[in-house]
Amino acid sequence: MKALGRHILVEFMNCKADVLNDVVQIEKAMVEAAQTAGATVINSTFHHFSPYGVSGVVVIQESHLAIHTWPEYRYAAVDLFTCGDSVDPWVSFEFLKKAFDASYSALEMNRGSTHVMKKGTSLQVKPNDAENYDPAKGYKINRNVWFTDKDENQALSLRYTGDILFDEKSEFQRVRILESYAYGKMLTIDDMVMCTEKDESHYHEMITHPAVQAFQSVSGPLKNALVIGGGDGGTIRELFKYNTVEKITMVEIDEAVVRACKLHLPTIAREFSNPKLNLIIGDGIAYAKDAATKSTEQFDIIIVDGSDPAGPAEGLFTKSFYENCMKSLKPNGVLITQGESPMFHAKTFVELNHCLKSVFGPTSVHTLLFHATTYPSGMWSLQMAVKGQYHPTKDIKPDQIAASVAGKSLRYYNEDLHSAAFSLPTFVKEMIASK
Numbered sequence: 258m259k260a261l262g263r264h265i266l267v268e269f270m271n272c273k274a275d276v277l278n279d280v281v282q283i284e285k286a287m288v289e290a291a292q293t294a295g296a297t298v299i300n301s302t303f304h305h306f307s308p309y310g311v312s313g314v315v316v317i318q319e320s321h322l323a324i325h326t327w328p329e330y331r332y333a334a335v336d337l338f339t340c341g342d343s344v345d346p347w348v349s350f351e352f353l354k355k356a357f358d359a360s361y362s363a364l365e366m367n368r369g370s371t372h373v374m375k376k377g378t379s380l381q382v383k384p385n386d387a388e389n390y391d392p393a394k395g396y397k398i399n400r401n402v403w404f405t406d407k408d409e410n411q412a413l414s415l416r417y418t419g420d421i422l423f424d425e426k427s428e429f430q431r432v433r434i435l436e437s438y439a440y441g442k443m444l445t446i447d448d449m450v451m452c453t454e455k456d457e458s459h460y461h462e463m464i465t466h467p468a469v470q471a472f473q474s475v476s477g478p479l480k481n482a483l484v485i486g487g488g489d490g491g492t493i494r495e496l497f498k499y500n501t502v503e504k505i506t507m508v509e510i511d512e513a514v515v516r517a518c519k520l521h522l523p524t525i526a527r528e529f530s531n532p533k534l535n536l537i538i539g540d541g542i543a544y545a546k547d548a549a550t551k552s553t554e555q556f557d558i559i560i561v562d563g564s565d566p567a568g569p570a571e572g573l574f575t576k577s578f579y580e581n582c583m584k585s586l587k588p589n590g591v592l593i594t595q596g597e598s599p600m601f602h603a604k605t606f607v608e609l610n611h612c613l614k615s616v617f618g619p620t621s622v623h624t625l626l627f628h629a630t631t632y633p634s635g636m637w638s639l640q641m642a643v644k645g646q647y648h649p650t651k652d653i654k655p656d657q658i659a660a661s662v663a664g665k666s667l668r669y670y671n672e673d674l675h676s677a678a679f680s681l682p683t684f685v686k687e688m689i690a691s692k
């Protein structure tokens with residue numbers, strides 16, 4: 258290429274008008290168009306105009322993608338500008354043509370033709386974001402790239418180095434490992450944070466130890482657990498801290514998650530070679546159904562460590578799934594599931610609580626809260642359901658918990674936090690009160 262960049266000016270015509278007026282769909286399409294071409298997305302900003310029209314830009318490491326739409330004319334003006342050789346703007350073009358169901362005309366221009374300009378040799382400008390700048394010794398550049406986990410109204414962003422250590426679109430989802438500045442390496446699935454090195458202990462300890470302690474308070478030592486999801490390995494790591502465990506069955510739908518975490522998050526994924534682990538790569542929903550009807554195996558504890566209810570995790574938020582889980586639990590067994598955020602996913606949070614109450618009974622389902630500092634809103638919930646008549650805080654002694662977790666190198670959970678986690682703010686109590 259004899260130019261710094263390629264710029265495609267596209268006229269998209271006869272598009273679907275409703276798509277052209279939908280700011281969320283357009284931003285998603287533009288960001289995916291960039292990612293599909295292999296670009297690194299730095300940020301995006303999109304606006305919806307009144308009465309019609311959307312404008313927006315996706316800033317990429319390799320330049321930008323921009324759009325302006327006129328839904329009333331079923332027309333969109335799109336710029337696809339990429340520099341360097343690594344990203345082909347025509348890949349983004351093909352993606353958008355499909356997304357908008359459009360006819361088109363397109364014109365490609367070279368930008369910054371190197372026939373007519375020369376690179377300066379005497380430029381001594383400090384590069385943006387250079388750390389310890391010394392041209393003689395070399396220096397490191399900190400790029401200003403952000404990962405954002407968001408819905409249409411709220412977001413949580415973490416700055417990362419721009420290095421993507423793992424990126425795979427599996428049959429189920431997009432699995433990535435990025436290196437964040439503040440929280441270390443992190444696993445993301447479909448643009449949502451699943452865990453980071455710095456705060457994963459909050460989630461993995463809280464999805465494990467309160468349930469184990471509740472179970473042990475009436476049934477004696479934990480022996481047999483089922484984990485649905487949990488492909489990063491953090492939950493089985495916590496379970497294996499109980500040396501009474503004889504067998505853990507883990508059913509994870511996506512082997513890419515396990516592979517990514519074994520490679521890049523070894524402190525989280527450190528128990529995959531434990532001989533007491535029965536790792537099944539398969540559908541946890543189908544497994545629970547099967548276990549409920551055929552198998553004689555009964556679990557002390559079932560932990561549902563799934564993703565958010567979009568894509569393969571959707572079935573983990575249904576009544577039939579929890580009915581099957583209940584059948585597979587031993588008497589006095591405990592089920593715990595990640596319950597989303599009362600602030601970020603209010604509807605799902607309430608529905609899941611009510612769904613579990615309809616299966617286990619209204620007095621046998623208990624909500625816990627904890628600080629998930631890298632999930633949107635930072636306030637996250639778990640739902641614990643007990644197959645029996647005991648209470649997970651009233652029937653348990655703090656001293657017993659303290660003795661049981663001593664030496665387990667926990668960073669978040671302790672005997673005080675056990676009951677504190679079940680103490681809910683008034684607004685959360687009100688949200689789940691009605692059933």
Ligand code: SPD
Pocket residue numbers: 449450451452460487488489490491492562563564565595632633
């Ligand atoms: N929005 C994030 C919800 C993620 C729940 N599962 C995380 C997996 C960690 N083992």
